[in-house]
Amino acid sequence: MNGRRIGALTLRIVRTFRHDRRTLGLIVIVPLIVMALIGYLVGDSGKQALRIGVVVPAITPGGAAAPVLAFQDRLAHRPGIEVEDVPSEAAGRAGVRAGSLDGLVLAQATGVGPTASLGPITVVTPGLDVQVETPIAFAAASAAAEVRGVSLTPGDLPGIAVERVSLPSNVRPSTISYAAPAMITVFGFLFTFMITSVSFLRERSSGTLERLLASPIRAREILTGYMLGFVPFASIQALIVLGYATLVLHAQVAGPIWLVFAVLILLVLGTVNLGIALSFEARTELQVIQFIPLVLLPQVFLCGLFWPIRTLWPPLQWISKLLPMTYAVRALREVMLAGAGLLAIASDLIALAVFALAMIAVGTTVLRRLRV
Amino acid sequence: MTDHAADLAVDAKELGKTFATVRALDGFTLGIRTGEVLGLIGPNGAGKSTFIRAVAGLLSPDRGTIAVLGRSPGMAVAARIGYMTQSAALYDDLSVRENLAFFGRVYGLDRSTVHERTDRLVRLLRITADVDRPVHQLSGGQRQLANLACAMVHEPQLLLLDEPTVGIDPELRHRLWREFAHLQGTGTTVLVTTHVMEEADRCDRVAFVADGRVLDVGTARELRERAGASTVEEAFLALRRAAGS
Numbered sequence A: 001m002n003g004r005r006i007g008a009l010t011l012r013i014v015r016t017f018r019h020d021r022r023t024l025g026l027i028v029i030v031p032l033i034v035m036a037l038i039g040y041l042v043g044d045s046g047k048q049a050l051r052i053g054v055v056v057p058a059i060t061p062g063g064a065a066a067p068v069l070a071f072q073d074r075l076a077h078r079p080g081i082e083v084e085d086v087p088s089e090a091a092g093r094a095g096v097r098a099g100s101l102d103g104l105v106l107a108q109a110t111g112v113g114p115t116a117s118l119g120p121i122t123v124v125t126p127g128l129d130v131q132v133e134t135p136i137a138f139a140a141a142s143a144a145a146e147v148r149g150v151s152l153t154p155g156d157l158p159g160i161a162v163e164r165v166s167l168p169s170n171v172r173p174s175t176i177s178y179a180a181p182a183m184i185t186v187f188g189f190l191f192t193f194m195i196t197s198v199s200f201l202r203e204r205s206s207g208t209l210e211r212l213l214a215s216p217i218r219a220r221e222i223l224t225g226y227m228l229g230f231v232p233f234a235s236i237q238a239l240i241v242l243g244y245a246t247l248v249l250h251a252q253v254a255g256p257i258w259l260v261f262a263v264l265i266l267l268v269l270g271t272v273n274l275g276i277a278l279s280f281e282a283r284t285e286l287q288v289i290q291f292i293p294l295v296l297l298p299q300v301f302l303c304g305l306f307w308p309i310r311t312l313w314p315p316l317q318w319i320s321k322l323l324p325m326t327y328a329v330r331a332l333r334e335v336m337l338a339g340a341g342l343l344a345i346a347s348d349l350i351a352l353a354v355f356a357l358a359m360i361a362v363g364t365t366v367l368r369r370l371r372v
Numbered sequence B: 001m002t003d004h005a006a007d008l009a010v011d012a013k014e015l016g017k018t019f020a021t022v023r024a025l026d027g028f029t030l031g032i033r034t035g036e037v038l039g040l041i042g043p044n045g046a047g048k049s050t051f052i053r054a055v056a057g058l059l060s061p062d063r064g065t066i067a068v069l070g071r072s073p074g075m076a077v078a079a080r081i082g083y084m085t086q087s088a089a090l091y092d093d094l095s096v097r098e099n100l101a102f103f104g105r106v107y108g109l110d111r112s113t114v115h116e117r118t119d120r121l122v123r124l125l126r127i128t129a130d131v132d133r134p135v136h137q138l139s140g141g142q143r144q145l146a147n148l149a150c151a152m153v154h155e156p157q158l159l160l161l162d163e164p165t166v167g168i169d170p171e172l173r174h175r176l177w178r179e180f181a182h183l184q185g186t187g188t189t190v191l192v193t194t195h196v197m198e199e200a201d202r203c204d205r206v207a208f209v210a211d212g213r214v215l216d217v218g219t220a221r222e223l224r225e226r227a228g229a230s231t232v233e234e235a236f237l238a239l240r241r242a243a244g245s
Helices: A003-019 A021-042 A065-076 A089-098 A130-148 A175-205 A208-213 A219-248 A257-279 A285-302 A314-322 A324-336 A343-369 B048-055 B096-106 B111-124 B140-152 B170-185 B197-202 B220-227 B232-243
Strands: A050-055 A081-086 A103-110 A117-125 A160-164 B008-019 B022-033 B037-041 B063-068 B081-084 B158-162 B189-194 B205-210 B213-218
Touching: A003 A021, A021 A285, A050 A065, A050 A089, A050 A130, A065 A081, A065 A103, A065 A117, A065 A130, A081 A089, A081 A130, A089 A103, A089 A117, A103 A130, A117 A130, A130 A160, A175 A208, A175 A219, A175 A257, A175 A285, A175 A324, A219 A257, A219 A343, A257 A285, A257 A324, A257 A343, A285 A314, A285 A324, A324 A343, B008 B048, B008 B189, B022 B048, B022 B063, B022 B189, B022 B205, B022 B213, B037 B048, B037 B170, B037 B197, B048 B063, B048 B158, B048 B189, B081 B140, B096 B111, B096 B140, B111 B140, B140 B158, B140 B170, B170 B189, B170 B197, B197 B220, B197 B232, B205 B220, B205 B232, B213 B220, B213 B232, B220 B232
Parallel strands: A050 A081, A050 A103, A117 A160, B037 B189, B037 B205, B081 B158, B158 B189
Antiparallel strands: A103 A117, B008 B022, B008 B063, B205 B213
């Protein structure tokens, strides 16, 4: 071991970083942004409550409304829960289906008059998001335990029936079924972004892009060629993830497979152009790699995988609405868990198409600027 | 000899281009005759590559006018120009044949034409043995020959060669210049940049370039005679001194 040689190498690396201001900037900015986001998301401040509908029982002499009212009152005081009165069970169910309510909690009493006690409780949720279903069911169970004067065992939800209205059957999907839509989306996005941005950086640094720009090829032809080139590989990767998740891990795919690929292809088309546009902001492959956490992690955190979007601080909800992964994960959950068809996810497909078109416009502008 | 615009493959007048505070082109005027091999000779940073990029339509001058094959540079004439960049701008993972096929298709050639021209070019440039090897396995000289082949595959009327002989051995340099002369025989106009003064004698005409402008244009012999110098290098240095740079 020669200290002088090792020192020279260390100093060379430090000097390289000192001259590479962009990498230095990203080293500082990326963890700050990501940590600030994680700090907010795992903390309690600024979170929005889940909206739960309850049907207020009719108060009649000698009736059984008291324990139900006591339960609803306790439920309204659970942290992270906002209780909203709905006129009827049917209206509440309609609200859950439409998305204006995160859940509906139906309580019944057993017995009448002074002997009445809290009976069975049903939690009605869409069933597409475990991050919504679990806190509602837990809030209902703990409110019921208070009314019944019993203690709640962690992990146990006694007397709570969960009805998942958006699912073809009421069986709770496995954890992998909940995670599979996000896994496919993250792999599709990450693979496409990484390969496109590095490929295009190489295209620039090797001079082949300059050669292409001196040829009769048009900017939109370059972008279209890139998009068509990446779609098959992203699809193969999605097939592998999907195949493994369903055949080996037994993830659920209730809807048509072709819709899963339609969602993925739209995501890939936008991501190819995002990768191309951002690659122009990088001079080296190291800088491109630094972009990955910046474009990926906020999307993973804000797409509803870990925290329901509705509960996020409103500005973050707005940001999540601008991110393609939000729509891809939501659409894939609908297709894979609820068995949704084309019409049911049309708005998500449109959002992904708008993202793709916006990114194509950005990519085209960036390429055209290189010609002057 | 007066040049008529109709005889010129490239007609540049008073071009100016500034990058930040650097004047890359500063009143650059040059006419390149159709069918000639014109060498742009000058030191690094003289403006040679900037001019060649303006001819290729890759940058717009801030001022002045330029006509390439009778049109404004850009898409309208791009298909008639071949551009060999300074570094071997090839796809490393593809073979020479695959690179040629790709660039041929980009220039609109059909499959059979690409196939026929690939065979002809690799024979001409004597890279037949390497045609199916990935570019990253080739030596620097072989890469330059493959680079030249890709610039020629669509048989351009105007070939732009940016420092094609940098970093290659004398034997290969000799072969490259022979190919440029061969191209001239086919009616192709060749604009070649170099900072190697000895290469001036291989060109029909030479333009001395420094500080973003053309100092003088003529045959190597004319330039030497006008400067009263025995070598092209001395003539260039005398001109620079006279120009006060």
